[in-house]
Amino acid sequence: MAANYWESTQRRFWQFSKDELAHMRDELEKSDQALVQMFPLPRRTHLNIYFNQQIGRLGKRLNIKQQAVATAQLYIKRFYCKVEIRRTNPYLVLTTALYLACKMEECPQHIRMFVTEARSLWPDLLHADVSRVGECEFFLISEMNSQLIVHQPYRTLTSLQSDFFLTQDEINLALSVINDHYMTDLPLLYAPHTIALTAILLSLIPRPNNSTNIAVVTAALTQAQQNRPGTGTGTGQNTPGASEKDKQQDTRMNKIQRFAVFLAESTVDIEGMIDCTQELISFYECHEQYNDKIMREQVNRFVKARGLDKH
Amino acid sequence: MSLTNPSSGAASGPASASARNQTLKRSVQAAFEDPIDRGGNVGYQSKVRVVDKYKVIGFISSGTYGRVYKAVSRQGQPGEFAIKKFKPDKEGEQVQYSGISQSAVREMALCSELSHENVIRLIEIILEDKCIFMVFEYAEHDLLQIIHHHTQQPRHSIPPSTVKSIMFQLLNGCQYLHSNWVLHRDLKPANIMVTSSGQVKIGDLGLARLFYKPLHSLWSGDKVVVTIWYRAPELLLGSRHYTPAIDMWAVGCIFAELLSLRPIFKGEEAKMDKKTVPFQRNQMQKIVDIMGMPTKERWPYLSSMPEYNNLSMLQPPMLHPGHHHHHHHHSKSAASTSHLEKWYYSTIGAHSSTSSPSSNGSLAALGAEGYKLLSGLLEYDPERRLTAAQALQHPFFQATPSGGGIGVTTGCFEGLKVAYPQRRVSQDDNDIRTASLPGTKRSGLPDDSVVRPVKRIKEA
Numbered sequence: 001m002a003a004n005y006w007e008s009t010q011r012r013f014w015q016f017s018k019d020e021l022a023h024m025r026d027e028l029e030k031s032d033q034a035l036v037q038m039f040p041l042p043r044r045t046h047l048n049i050y051f052n053q054q055i056g057r058l059g060k061r062l063n064i065k066q067q068a069v070a071t072a073q074l075y076i077k078r079f080y081c082k083v084e085i086r087r088t089n090p091y092l093v094l095t096t097a098l099y100l101a102c103k104m105e106e107c108p109q110h111i112r113m114f115v116t117e118a119r120s121l122w123p124d125l126l127h128a129d130v131s132r133v134g135e136c137e138f139f140l141i142s143e144m145n146s147q148l149i150v151h152q153p154y155r156t157l158t159s160l161q162s163d164f165f166l167t168q169d170e171i172n173l174a175l176s177v178i179n180d181h182y183m184t185d186l187p188l189l190y191a192p193h194t195i196a197l198t199a200i201l202l203s204l205i206p207r208p209n210n211s212t213n214i215a216v217v218t219a220a221l222t223q224a225q226q227n228r229p230g231t232g233t234g235t236g237q238n239t240p241g242a243s244e245k246d247k248q249q250d251t252r253m254n255k256i257q258r259f260a261v262f263l264a265e266s267t268v269d270i271e272g273m274i275d276c277t278q279e280l281i282s283f284y285e286c287h288e289q290y291n292d293k294i295m296r297e298q299v300n301r302f303v304k305a306r307g308l309d310k311h
Numbered sequence: 312m313s314l315t316n317p318s319s320g321a322a323s324g325p326a327s328a329s330a331r332n333q334t335l336k337r338s339v340q341a342a343f344e345d346p347i348d349r350g351g352n353v354g355y356q357s358k359v360r361v362v363d364k365y366k367v368i369g370f371i372s373s374g375t376y377g378r379v380y381k382a383v384s385r386q387g388q389p390g391e392f393a394i395k396k397f398k399p400d401k402e403g404e405q406v407q408y409s410g411i412s413q414s415a416v417r418e419m420a421l422c423s424e425l426s427h428e429n430v431i432r433l434i435e436i437i438l439e440d441k442c443i444f445m446v447f448e449y450a451e452h453d454l455l456q457i458i459h460h461h462t463q464q465p466r467h468s469i470p471p472s473t474v475k476s477i478m479f480q481l482l483n484g485c486q487y488l489h490s491n492w493v494l495h496r497d498l499k500p501a502n503i504m505v506t507s508s509g510q511v512k513i514g515d516l517g518l519a520r521l522f523y524k525p526l527h528s529l530w531s532g533d534k535v536v537v538t539i540w541y542r543a544p545e546l547l548l549g550s551r552h553y554t555p556a557i558d559m560w561a562v563g564c565i566f567a568e569l570l571s572l573r574p575i576f577k578g579e580e581a582k583m584d585k586k587t588v589p590f591q592r593n594q595m596q597k598i599v600d601i602m603g604m605p606t607k608e609r610w611p612y613l614s615s616m617p618e619y620n621n622l623s624m625l626q627p628p629m630l631h632p633g634h635h636h637h638h639h640h641h642s643k644s645a646a647s648t649s650h651l652e653k654w655y656y657s658t659i660g661a662h663s664s665t666s667s668p669s670s671n672g673s674l675a676a677l678g679a680e681g682y683k684l685l686s687g688l689l690e691y692d693p694e695r696r697l698t699a700a701q702a703l704q705h706p707f708f709q710a711t712p713s714g715g716g717i718g719v720t721t722g723c724f725e726g727l728k729v730a731y732p733q734r735r736v737s738q739d740d741n742d743i744r745t746a747s748l749p750g751t752k753r754s755g756l757p758d759d760s761v762v763r764p765v766k767r768i769k770e771a
Contacts, residue, residue, distance in 0.1 A: 003490060003491040003492045003523070004491065007426070008424065009423060009424055099410070100416065103411075103413045103416045103417075104416060104417075104420060106520065106521075108413050111409065111410035130408075130409065130410065131407045131408040131409065132408075133408075133410065134407070134408025134409050134410045134411075135354055135355050135408045136355070137408070137410060137411055138355045138408070138411075138438045138441075139355040141411075141419065141436075141438060142355070142357065142358075142438045145423065145436075146419040146420060146422075146423045146436045147420070147423050147424070148416065148419070148420035148423070149420050149421070149423075149424050149521070155523075
């Protein structure tokens with residue numbers, strides 16, 4: 001339920017294993033093979049980056065809070081688990097998801113605003129009639145089985161930031177990791193608190209996309225896992241590399257240690273955190289190869305060719 | 312109009328009535344049928360059709376949101392169902408998708424998420440032909456109907472064990488909602504359902520919302536919440552940041568109504584003046600008449616309420632005719648004296664808190680703890696008002712002598728010899744696409760209950 005992630009529809013119906021997710025997507029593509037072959041699309045991560053940018057632009061124009069944008073991104077992800085992307089006009093889906101998310105996150109705006117702003121961003125890709133968004137809303141809600149209440153990692157971050165003495169810089173870094181994770185499959189794979197804790201951990205090390213630093217993270221996580229009661233004989237007091245002279249470095253290590261102790265005492269899914277870390281790293285790597293122009297062309301091609309912009 | 316009075320059809324004779332019934336049955340069914348052709352191969356189409364899955368057997372009620380129908384499954388699902396059909400924005404002419412109202416979005420999302428024995432259970436939602444159909448479990452009764460039944464001659468009070476069970480289950484449902492960060496914001500007898508086995512189900516979450524760390528103040532979202540008679544004083548005084556305590560005030564009002572069979576604070580609603588929300592002077596006066604004037608001692612934040620200054624417009628309670636208009640300092644304590652205790656004991660038919668609880672059949676059996684619970688719920692200061700969790704722990708619900716010796720039964724009809732009449736459903740639903748009904752209408756209730764105020768929600 002709304003306060004309880006464990007009983008939420010998110011955990012019961014919208015959290016998958018990697019295999020399940022791959023299978024669902026395979027099935028979707030199989031059912032539309034001709035379409036898939038006719039309109040090749042770049043890898044999913046790059047699609048996600050593109051959508052993220054586009055929805056971010058729309059959100060900015062309408063002055064929409066990040067929390068609602070994030071909810072919309074999750075809606076889009078869920079929707080495209082059920083519906084083949086080439087059957088839809090992604091610009092319409094994006095606009096509608098944001099319109100719906102704003103109502104759910106209690107910051108609604110008039111449907112007309114969304115259409116007007118979306119049309120000024122993507123002039124020849126969207127119908128001017130608001131009823132198209134209204135219709136797409138039915139489609140979205142129906143595919144999501146009206147399960148619209150979303151649990152986000154932001155809440156965990158807010159409630160834990162003082163426990164870990166996070167600085168504003170660290171909080172901001174964790175926030176940006178959380179924002180970024182909406183471009184990966186992680187929201188469909190892991191509980192929001194697992195993601196939030198991963199983001200906090202990544203915020204505690206400098207330049208998290210540096211591979212040596214990742215080793216530090218993984219080491220901290222593995223150690224925390226071993227230090228759990230009943231697993232291994234660790235004492236929890238070991239410090240990975242305790243010889244730092246730099247004072248700032250020192251506090252940072254202390255924070256990582258405190259964090260590791262917290263994890264060891266908790267029942268948090270540490271393996272999941274390790275996987276989240278790795279997924280995020282490969283996401284950042286993949287991001288470097290992103291080409292906006294190619295992306296835009298490929299999406300617009302099927303939208304135009306199939307006349308999806310006309311209705 | 313026959314819409315609220317099915318019996319008027321019978322006056323035209325049995326034969327014609329049955330013929331007429333046939334046509335009307337079809338028109339009820341027609342309400343679910345396809346208003347427009349399904350031409351075109353693009354666009355949204357429902358995978359399920361309401362008429363394929365459910366057979367509509369009657370019309371229950373209508374409101375600003377749309378209409379509620381009674382139905383049974385065509386596919387062998389046992390039991391009966393209530394289908395709430397949200398009316399599209401424009402009725403009559405060609406219906407267009409215009410975006411779902413925020414209140415419908417909230418209700419769909421919350422009902423899909425909630426699961427508790429004292430909250431009405433959602434079966435499924437079908438989005439079809441630009442309409443939203445929410446299918447709920449059917450409840451045979453609601454508190455408005457039960458209260459109404461007891462006002463029928465001879466007027467007789469609701470048995471104390473029933474009152475107690477209803478209150479316990481109602482609080483239990485509230486506690487579940489509040490612990491899940493859900494504010495109901497429209498608790499009133501008409502929205503409290505009771506199944507034929509006596510299970511209480513909180514219904515109509517059309518005004519409910521989550522209140523966990525809102526991005527904006529709750530007030531800025533919906534300027535007016537809760538039906539006027541059940542609206543908490545902090546809302547009447549314009550509070551921007553309200554809490555679950557507003558639901559608890561409404562629960563207190565419902566408790567009082569179960570005892571006296573009429574709304575305890577039956578004020579008249581001041582109409583919205585253009586876009587400004589008026590001070591509900593008459594409603595506040597009704598509260599003051601029984602509860603006394605609120606004071607800073609009883610409610611420390613009172614003076615910071617936006618409408619605080621309007622309190623001076625009110626008359627102190629029980630003002631004698633010819634009394635001086637500006638009451639003097641020494642009369643201030645008299646003005647703030649609560650008359651709730653007097654109200655309670657005269658209502659339950661006991662003369663004072665010392666009178667011993669008599670037979671279980673009389674409300675007097677609810678005793679002093681009943682008063683304490685009521686006054687805890689009708690506490691002016693929202694911070695001191697009982698929470699649902701606290702109220703559930705109240706001695707009133709223990710089967711001790713002070714609690715009237717009555718334990719809480721799981722079904723509120725347990726031990727009753729007579730059954731309440733079934734909900735009357737009407738076959739008299741003319742074409743839904745042309746009908747435009749203002750306010751709330753219910754099938755099978757006399758006009759007097761129809762004029763009850765409807766909740767109003769003004770979305771920003």
